[in-house]
Amino acid sequence: MGSTDFKTELTALLPRLRRFALAKVGDPAAADDLVQAACERAWRARDKWVPGTRMDSWMFTIMQNLHIDEIRAASARGINEGSEALELVEDHQWSRRVEAGVALDQVVRIMRQLPESMREVLALVPIEGLSYQEAAAVLGVPVGTVMSRLARARAELMRRLQPDAGAAGWATT
Amino acid sequence: MNMQTPSDEILMAYADGALSGAEAAEVRDAAARDPAVAARIEMFRASGRLLRGAFEPVLHQPVPQNLQDAVAALGAPVPGRQGRHLLAGPRHRPRSRMWAQALAASVALVLALAAGWRLGPGRGEPAVPGTLMAAAAALPAPLTAALDRLPSGEVAQVRVGLHTVGVLPLASYDAHGSVCREFELTAAAGAGDRSLRGVVCRGGGRWLLRALAEPAAPAAAEAGDGYLPASGGGELAPLLGLAQPLSPAEERQRLAKGWR
Numbered sequence: 001m002g003s004t005d006f007k008t009e010l011t012a013l014l015p016r017l018r019r020f021a022l023a024k025v026g027d028p029a030a031a032d033d034l035v036q037a038a039c040e041r042a043w044r045a046r047d048k049w050v051p052g053t054r055m056d057s058w059m060f061t062i063m064q065n066l067h068i069d070e071i072r073a074a075s076a077r078g079i080n081e082g083s084e085a086l087e088l089v090e091d092h093q094w095s096r097r098v099e100a101g102v103a104l105d106q107v108v109r110i111m112r113q114l115p116e117s118m119r120e121v122l123a124l125v126p127i128e129g130l131s132y133q134e135a136a137a138v139l140g141v142p143v144g145t146v147m148s149r150l151a152r153a154r155a156e157l158m159r160r161l162q163p164d165a166g167a168a169g170w171a172t173t
Numbered sequence: 174m175n176m177q178t179p180s181d182e183i184l185m186a187y188a189d190g191a192l193s194g195a196e197a198a199e200v201r202d203a204a205a206r207d208p209a210v211a212a213r214i215e216m217f218r219a220s221g222r223l224l225r226g227a228f229e230p231v232l233h234q235p236v237p238q239n240l241q242d243a244v245a246a247l248g249a250p251v252p253g254r255q256g257r258h259l260l261a262g263p264r265h266r267p268r269s270r271m272w273a274q275a276l277a278a279s280v281a282l283v284l285a286l287a288a289g290w291r292l293g294p295g296r297g298e299p300a301v302p303g304t305l306m307a308a309a310a311a312l313p314a315p316l317t318a319a320l321d322r323l324p325s326g327e328v329a330q331v332r333v334g335l336h337t338v339g340v341l342p343l344a345s346y347d348a349h350g351s352v353c354r355e356f357e358l359t360a361a362a363g364a365g366d367r368s369l370r371g372v373v374c375r376g377g378g379r380w381l382l383r384a385l386a387e388p389a390a391p392a393a394a395e396a397g398d399g400y401l402p403a404s405g406g407g408e409l410a411p412l413l414g415l416a417q418p419l420s421p422a423e424e425r426q427r428l429a430k431g432w433r
Contacts, residue, residue, distance in 0.1 A: 003248055011244055018240075019231040023224075036243045043247040107227040125189075126224040132191060144182075151181040154220035161223070 006046050009055055010039060016128065017059055023123035024067070026112035038063040060124060060138045110160045118153035125150055178210060179203050188217035237377050316340060317380045320354055320373060321432065325424060345424045346415035351375045352432050353383065355410045370409050375432050384409055 017038065021031035042049070042062050049058060111119050124135040125146070132150070136143040179187075179200050186192050187200040204211040315331040319340040323329055328341040339359040346353045353374040373380040410418075419427065427433075 007244065007247060010247075011241070014236045014240065014244065015232045015234070018234070018236065019228050022231055023228060032237055032240055036240055039244050039247065103223075103227045104230055107224065122224060126221040127228045129225075132186070147182040147186065151185045151217070154185065154217055155181065157224075158216050158220050 003046070005051075006043075006049065010042065010059075013055055013059060014039075016056060017063070020060055020123050020128055021063060022108065023111065023127050024063070024116070024119050026108055026119060034063055034067060038066050041066060054134075056128070057130065057134055057138055060128070060130075064120070064138055064140075107157075107161070110157060113160065114153060114156060117149055118156065121146055121150040122153050122157065126154070178207065181213070184210065184213050185217045188214050189221065239376050239381055316358075317373075320356060320380050322428070324421070324428060325354075344410065345419040345427065346410050347417055347419060347423075348374055348415055352419075352427055353410065353413070353415050354380075355415075372409050372413055372415070384413055 014035065017035045018031060021034045021038075022028060025031045025034055038059060042059060045062070049055065111122065114122075120139060121135060124130045124138060125132065130138065132143050132146050135150075136146045139146065183192070183196070183200060187197055192200065200210075200214070204214055316338075319329045319331045320342060323340065323342050325342045325344050328339050330337055330339055332338075339357075341357045341359070343355045343357055346355070351374060353372055355370065355372050358369040358371065371382060372384045374383050375381075
């Protein structure tokens, strides 16, 4: 695959990468920064990309590793996630855009309360449509781990979205 | 009948259509026997629908221009190369005051890390002091806030990560209707005489870093390798093709209008 084709395919994937990143990171500006950093890393590693295989999973893996690197780099500097150095510029444009979809805003807010390990599986499986096996490959964990995290994440999300879910029978085990 | 209730993982896999025929049949039986199991399955189905539906609009949002630009620019020559040549020349005299090379380690590195990009002229090249680096990168919020509110010539101390830096906008420029600003960053007292020169431009409603110049170390300048510091007023902006500084009145107007 030539560089042009690679870039074309990557560009076409941007909306999905942004969606994945938003679900995973929970912050629009940080999500776009993650997408950009991942595209840069993917470009440097474009020789390793096998044409014909799924670029989405490949990019998700890069974003996964990149985010882990960032968190590690931040903790090595003694900066915790959410500290000033990692505060990213607020994207007012985005805020206006999501006003059109209150549901997205609400879901993102609730997902932000969940641990990243839960957000990741939510981002990969129900949102991006990967199978449990594909998600396991991206995350580098066993399929069983993906399934248990995902089941817990979905139950927790629904519980927080619907405080009275118990009445509807959703909270019963 | 004393059948065990299927686990959440199994119920979820059933809701996702990921079970084989025999396994699925078992879950169907369990759901028929126990309304709580049926409700649990419905909860998993609902969560899938809800997540897909909620995030669907993101696919239809326009990709921010700066992100599109960054991807389009992949593989393009690093602007820093050009900057090096532009910086080299007889009209740039070495500055007499000491430029600490460790500056990069304090201010620049923190900024670079915070903004998510690497410091340096380009892949595989040694970082040469005095090079320009450019990236359509987002800056830390305290810095952009200072650039928002300060008129040129006024300095403010802001915290960027663990460091306090002085931000001094030097001049504002019109860039095809948008605004760019050249500024100086100075590490706080005690960190020595360290500073950085940068240019930000307005894009997508925020300040994006277009260039950051790390002044050359005295050793490099003395070695006569041509990589001399960007010094003097408004040196960086012209290198980026920004010719016309805004007058103080024009700048005040732009500032009042949120730099639109």
